[in-house]
Every structure is written in C-alpha cells, then in structure tokens.
Amino acid sequence: MFEPVAFAIASALLYHLGFGFVFFLIPQQMVYVRQGRKPFLISLALGFALVMGFELLNLLRHRESLVSSFLLIEVFAVVVLMGGLAAVNLVRLDRVRILLAASGVTALLAVPLVLYLRGNEGFNTGMRQLFDMLVEFMNRAFTQSQAAEAAEVSAVSGSEALMRITGEVFLRSFAFSYFLLLIFTWWTGTQLGCRSRGEKARITRLVDFKLPDTFIWPLIASLALVLVDMLIGSKSLGFIAWNAGLILLFLYGLAGIGILSFLFAKYNLPRRWLTMLLICLGIMLIFTRLSLLVIILVPGLGISEIWLHQRKQERSENSQ
Numbered sequence: 001m002f003e004p005v006a007f008a009i010a011s012a013l014l015y016h017l018g019f020g021f022v023f024f025l026i027p028q029q030m031v032y033v034r035q036g037r038k039p040f041l042i043s044l045a046l047g048f049a050l051v052m053g054f055e056l057l058n059l060l061r062h063r064e065s066l067v068s069s070f071l072l073i074e075v076f077a078v079v080v081l082m083g084g085l086a087a088v089n090l091v092r093l094d095r096v097r098i099l100l101a102a103s104g105v106t107a108l109l110a111v112p113l114v115l116y117l118r119g120n121e122g123f124n125t126g127m128r129q130l131f132d133m134l135v136e137f138m139n140r141a142f143t144q145s146q147a148a149e150a151a152e153v154s155a156v157s158g159s160e161a162l163m164r165i166t167g168e169v170f171l172r173s174f175a176f177s178y179f180l181l182l183i184f185t186w187w188t189g190t191q192l193g194c195r196s197r198g199e200k201a202r203i204t205r206l207v208d209f210k211l212p213d214t215f216i217w218p219l220i221a222s223l224a225l226v227l228v229d230m231l232i233g234s235k236s237l238g239f240i241a242w243n244a245g246l247i248l249l250f251l252y253g254l255a256g257i258g259i260l261s262f263l264f265a266k267y268n269l270p271r272r273w274l275t276m277l278l279i280c281l282g283i284m285l286i287f288t289r290l291s292l293l294v295i296i297l298v299p300g301l302g303i304s305e306i307w308l309h310q311r312k313q314e315r316s317e318n319s320q
Contacts, residue, residue: 004043007031011043012050015078022181024051025085029189032089034197040089044082051078069123076113080106084182096211096251099183103247107175107240114171131159131166172242179247207261209254213306219248249295255302262311 007027014020014027028047032040052075059071084102091098117123187203194201222245229238257278264274281298284290305311 001039001042003035004031004039005046008043008046008050011047012054015051016054022184023188025081025185026189026192028082029085029089029185030193030196033190033193037090041086044086048078048082069117069120069126072113073117076110080109080178081182081185084178085185088182088186099179100247102182103175103179103243106178107243110174127163128159131163135159135162171239173246174239175243176246176250180250206254206258207265208311209258210305210311211251211255211302215248215251216303216306218244219252219303222248249299252299252302255305256298256300257302259301259305259310 007030011024011027015024024047028040028043031043055071055074059068080102084099084106087102088095088098190203191201222241225234225237225241226245228234229241234241260277261274263269264271281294285294
C-alpha cells in the first residue's frame, strides 16, 4: 500500500502548488495503471482527504464568506474530477462516450452551485473587490498618463463589464474545460504509468481515431444554437450549445489530425513536417486572426471522413 499512499500525497502537493491543479490527478491515474482498481480507489479517497483537510484548516483560520464559497467550489471541482476519472477507468463502455457523459453530468451538477453563488451576496461582493483590484492594476499598467479621477470612473465600469464577460466565457466553456482536463489527466497518467512498467499504453492511436457518423447531428444542432445565441441571445441554451459545440469540434479536430498523420505516413513524408505543421496550426489558433480558419479546416477534415472514408479505403486495399 506504500505506492497508493505516496501517490496520494504527491497528488495533494500538486493540488496546492497553484497551477499544479491541472496535473494533480495524474498520480492517481498512474496508480490505476500500475496496480489496478482497489489501490486506485484507495489513493483517490486518501488524496481527497488530504486536499480537503488542508482547505478546511485554511477556512478555520480565515472564517470569511468568500473563503467558504471558494471551498465549496473546490470541493465540487475535486469531486467531479475524481468521479469522472473513476468513471473513465471503471465503466466498461466506449471511452469517448464516457467522457462526454461525465462532462454532461458535471454540467448538470454545476447548475445548483452556480445559482447558489449568484445569490450569495458575500461571494458576489468579494468577486467585485477582486475584479476592482484587477482593473485598478490594469489602469496603472496601461493608463498611467490619465488623471486619477478618470481612472477611478473607468475602474468602476470596467470591473463590472470584466466580471460579466468573464462569467459568460466561463459558463460557455465550463464543460469543455472539464472535458479537456479529464482527457488530459487520463491520457498523461496512462502513458506515464505504462512507461514506468516498461509497457506500451494500449490507447487508440490518433491515426486510427474516428468518431461515429451519428456525431455529426449533435454538432450541427449545437452550432445552429450557437448561431442563434450570437444573433439574439439564448442564455442557458447558448451555454449548452457553446460547450457541446467546442467539445465536438475538438473531437473532430483530433480525427482531422489523425487523417493528416495517416496521409503523411501513406505518402512517406517526413514526420517532422507533420510536427512543424501542427505547431504552426497551434500558433495560428492561439496568436493570430487566422484561428477561425484552423477551427473550421481541421475539424472539417475530420468531418469529411463521413463521406470520403480515406483511411477505411486504404485498409480495404491492403487486405485484398
């Protein structure tokens, strides 16, 4: 039992290292790969106890409404991430569908929490203060030549606008962010766990990754609702549509990259060319105005396989 305990401690340490939150469940996934179901569940339970124990001590020291609200958010985040990882490993169904189901259930469970926080005056006051501090810092950094009074006026209106925009962006990408974090945790932990045993991870290669044809209909529906949200606004339906659309575009993007990998291998093109192409696409996606082109073309390539069947035709030719 030394390894599950040690990895649970490592997980708790990662969680409390700020940005380590992104990586904190990777040790638990490694436990599952290396030792199986029971040690994995023990490590999850111990990791949860360690993480929440530290947070409870922090709450007892401060006793503030904002701290207690953030503790509630943290408990929710840790529980749904651990629950999602357990589902991905223990439920014997198609892994993509499990990931989608976990994201959907998490989004539904988040609704009562969001409604509660919206009505919590202490939380809202604390958040306004945080955004006021952020806007004040931005004003000092970028508008030093302005008069102090003008800066104060802009801070009041700017903090409200920034808080509103941040809330909308968060709700439109919450389930998508959860989906990305869960799939990253599972994939990275599986790879590291298998390599630590000197084995090769039995994960579907990207070159073979393909979505069922029926997934195109939820994508069309979600993109249609996104368009409606952009034109007239649809609040809750808009939030659902944005998250669903982003998740499905991401999955079709993976399928598109798989097709690119297949074509590069088919025509014996150097692998480093593919790596350079993917790096360029990533830079375009993040830093340039051509990001919309990447968002359309790469998932579009994955969608095209519904009609073109490039990889399926090649496998048929090889078998004849």
